[in-house]
Amino acid sequence: MNALRSENSGVSIVLCGQAGQGIQTVEKLLTSILKASGWNVFATKEYMSRIRGGTNSTLIRVGSKPVRGFINRIDVLAALDKSAGGHLAKRISPETVIMGEKEVLSGFGDTGSFFEAGFSQAAKDLGGKVYANTVAVGALLRLLGIPAEEVKEPLERFFGGKSDEIIEKNQQALQKGFEMAEKPAEDFGAGLKLSGEPDVQGRMLVNGAQAVGLGALAGGCNFISSYPMSPSTAVLAFLAQNGGGLGLIAEQAEDEIAAVNMAVGAWYAGARAMITTSGGGFALMSEGVSLAGMMESPLVMHLAQRPGPATGLPTRTEQGDLELALYSGHGEFPRIILAPGTLSEAFSLAKKAFDTADKYQVPVIILTDQYFMDSYYNTETFSLEGLKKSSYITKTDKDYLRYKLTENGISPRGVPGFGEGLVCQDSDEHDQQGRITEDLELRVKMNDKRLKKLEAAKAETVQPSLVGAEDYENIIVCWGSNYNIVKEAIELSGRSDTAMLHFSQVYPVPEKAIEKLKRAKKTAVLENNATGQFAKLLKLQLDFEPDEKILKYNGMPFAADALSEKINEMF
Amino acid sequence: MNADKFDMGNIDIAWCPGCGNFSILDVLKDSLAELEISPEQLVMVSGIGQAAKIPHYLKANFFNGLHGRALSPATAIKVSSPSLTVIAESGDGDMYGEGGNHFIHTIRRNPNITNIVHDNMVYGLTKGQASPTSRPGFKTGVQINGVVLEPFNPLAVAIGLDAGFAARTSITDKELTKDIIKQAVRHNGYALVDLLQPCPSFNKVNNYKWFKENTYRLEDTHDPSERDRAFSLACKTDKLALGVFYKSQKPSFEENISAGPEPLHEKRLDTDKLESLIKSFAS
Numbered sequence: 135m136n137a138l139r140s141e142n143s144g145v146s147i148v149l150c151g152q153a154g155q156g157i158q159t160v161e162k163l164l165t166s167i168l169k170a171s172g173w174n175v176f177a178t179k180e181y182m183s184r185i186r187g188g189t190n191s192t193l194i195r196v197g198s199k200p201v202r203g204f205i206n207r208i209d210v211l212a213a214l215d216k217s218a219g220g221h222l223a224k225r226i227s228p229e230t231v232i233m234g235e236k237e238v239l240s241g242f243g244d245t246g247s248f249f250e251a252g253f254s255q256a257a258k259d260l261g262g263k264v265y266a267n268t269v270a271v272g273a274l275l276r277l278l279g280i281p282a283e284e285v286k287e288p289l290e291r292f293f294g295g296k297s298d299e300i301i302e303k304n305q306q307a308l309q310k311g312f313e314m315a316e317k318p319a320e321d322f323g324a325g326l327k328l329s330g331e332p333d334v335q336g337r338m339l340v341n342g343a344q345a346v347g348l349g350a351l352a353g354g355c356n357f358i359s360s361y362p363m364s365p366s367t368a369v370l371a372f373l374a375q376n377g378g379g380l381g382l383i384a385e386q387a388e389d390e391i392a393a394v395n396m397a398v399g400a401w402y403a404g405a406r407a408m409i410t411t412s413g414g415g416f417a418l419m420s421e422g423v424s425l426a427g428m429m430e431s432p433l434v435m436h437l438a439q440r441p442g443p444a445t446g447l448p449t450r451t452e453q454g455d456l457e458l459a460l461y462s463g464h465g466e467f468p469r470i471i472l473a474p475g476t477l478s479e480a481f482s483l484a485k486k487a488f489d490t491a492d493k494y495q496v497p498v499i500i501l502t503d504q505y506f507m508d509s510y511y512n513t514e515t516f517s518l519e520g521l522k523k524s525s526y527i528t529k530t531d532k533d534y535l536r537y538k539l540t541e542n543g544i545s546p547r548g549v550p551g552f553g554e555g556l557v558c559q560d561s562d563e564h565d566q567q568g569r570i571t572e573d574l575e576l577r578v579k580m581n582d583k584r585l586k587k588l589e590a591a592k593a594e595t596v597q598p599s600l601v602g603a604e605d606y607e608n609i610i611v612c613w614g615s616n617y618n619i620v621k622e623a624i625e626l627s628g629r630s631d632t633a634m635l636h637f638s639q640v641y642p643v644p645e646k647a648i649e650k651l652k653r654a655k656k657t658a659v660l661e662n663n664a665t666g667q668f669a670k671l672l673k674l675q676l677d678f679e680p681d682e683k684i685l686k687y688n689g690m691p692f693a694a695d696a697l698s699e700k701i702n703e704m705f
Numbered sequence: 706m707n708a709d710k711f712d713m714g715n716i717d718i719a720w721c722p723g724c725g726n727f728s729i730l731d732v733l734k735d736s737l738a739e740l741e742i743s744p745e746q747l748v749m750v751s752g753i754g755q756a757a758k759i760p761h762y763l764k765a766n767f768f769n770g771l772h773g774r775a776l777s778p779a780t781a782i783k784v785s786s787p788s789l790t791v792i793a794e795s796g797d798g799d800m801y802g803e804g805g806n807h808f809i810h811t812i813r814r815n816p817n818i819t820n821i822v823h824d825n826m827v828y829g830l831t832k833g834q835a836s837p838t839s840r841p842g843f844k845t846g847v848q849i850n851g852v853v854l855e856p857f858n859p860l861a862v863a864i865g866l867d868a869g870f871a872a873r874t875s876i877t878d879k880e881l882t883k884d885i886i887k888q889a890v891r892h893n894g895y896a897l898v899d900l901l902q903p904c905p906s907f908n909k910v911n912n913y914k915w916f917k918e919n920t921y922r923l924e925d926t927h928d929p930s931e932r933d934r935a936f937s938l939a940c941k942t943d944k945l946a947l948g949v950f951y952k953s954q955k956p957s958f959e960e961n962i963s964a965g966p967e968p969l970h971e972k973r974l975d976t977d978k979l980e981s982l983i984k985s986f987a988s
Contacts, residue, residue: 352979383962562769
């Protein structure tokens, strides 16, 4: 296996089969065992928009160093269905070890190193089909060269709560798999020539949706209203399942329009509310974005992107909605758009989103995508250190003015029932009290007031991270979920003259970034879309134009290995 | 409590002379005063339209939002701060047209809010087009040959969905209107008040006289717990019955989701619990 020579990129395992065949069970079992044994793991999936059938695959990477992004290379392929051959043809090399039942292997051509494995028969011998997945996990672990004794305990923990018999049977199934792969492992020279890191065991294993959800809770989120839409639903489900104990109210609204109007209403009454949706849902919510702008209501919106227009590719990934987030809602009003690059950043920025929205009374949009939502890896445990619940709500007095004209545009925000004053919010242009006005001079004052808040909010701009060579000649600019992919691609390319400038705040664009961009001899902007939406924004806000654009919009994320070759061609 | 507690003083009111909204505003203020609700504890929520301006003309907290969306923020406000009295008040276009989907699902959700719908069977703000409740044959600048659509029947829909409280009244009967608004506000759960009113500028057919002649009070013997009877009365549209058609006692949305009486803005994050949730991902 090629990978075994690569210290940096570890081993890449792909599971491929139909939906409903148990890929997710294998994925969960394998990653939790590996992580519990001290290996760094990463997993991400690509799937078709159907409940059963189709051809889906999950990439699992394991390494002694952190592995955190998508790559094309497949070292071991566990094929559960004939269609895997055609589906993954471009990613299979002669060194790919392909394991599967006899009839499944017949779906592949000549490329690859084949290992015929009788998972079903072995499972049947043990008393049921249900054990086939554990047999496969055993075989995979043997190929990786992990000793059977090392995984006994993690397996027991994985099935914790199940009967002793079930645990025992699964131990036997795992052993069966180990034995089955004994000879192929020797033939293919398999075995992880890497070392685990003991402290990996104590770190978190989370995906993008969980990171956003935990960050929201840390930000004081206590209300979520949303309509389910892939790939954003996982955040709604996470908060519904885990927020109750923290006093969070989760409501599945009848549509996205209700969801966003509920969220604005909840903020009005003093809640810290968010919505989670995808592009199509966000499009429906644009009236609510505009409402928040006019009412000067805080609002936190999580937009998990997928390819459009319209229903597009519902289960795939893209960064095609930056302009939607940027321009949604009519009229002119400030907003802030954050795009976390790593899981720990998803946590910290989701938390920050609530504070920023509350402080400046503006909508804050968190942009992620399907790839980010569905990817997970072990990361340092999120810290609540220094967390203080900052409340920006004012107790009102009799003469309270909701839209008091102030120097920085921010008026003290009261909530109904707290104090002696009345809290009046209006979607029409209004006076300082919040009542409808057609005083055109006041209109200008109120508009200026709203826009001024963006200037104030700039004090808290999230600066981009420069990763890689300090004395770079080339810079690759990226944003959002591409952080780990570009970082790894530069490492794999071996180029010490190339750095990455990653933006976690895409709007307003951090102005100081221009200094770093100007220092480069050659620049490229990389985005998961067809028109270079962030590049356009850089031109608009910083008057910066890159030498190259690297764009991908086939529904798949960039692959670090393919990108490293591209870097060497380009620079 | 005196109704002048809700007075805005000398303000510019944008309604046409003779508009039914003036009487509705007066009756509403009287009802609230008799219920001893303070302006500070009251939130008026509305959408867009002439009726939707009502929060501007009485002293209270208000959220005057978007067209058709009054019920969504009203629900969220109530659940976020359950001790507030929340009234969503707007017109027939707003609640039944633009907001039709929210109307249906708010009834299903059953938040403890009062929903007063000014029903004048016409669009006033946009100058006289048909509304969902306009009656067949009603001619407008858009429905030039007269309305051909089946009118929306809010009472039948609400009773069909087992609404907590469904009533119809007419501003031509102020006494009944006040009584019904008071009952609706007191009701625990969603309460619909379909409030008929004349629009002197754009509805020359369903005028004051028409409402007088085509409505009647439900008899005292009417039992609002009888759903079948209430539904069949709601389906009768030759003459329109006024009164509380239907009532059912069931837990409100806030009670069902166990939000507790404390407003969300007073709750503090339990960092120990969050810490242990975070740690559960590290084992």
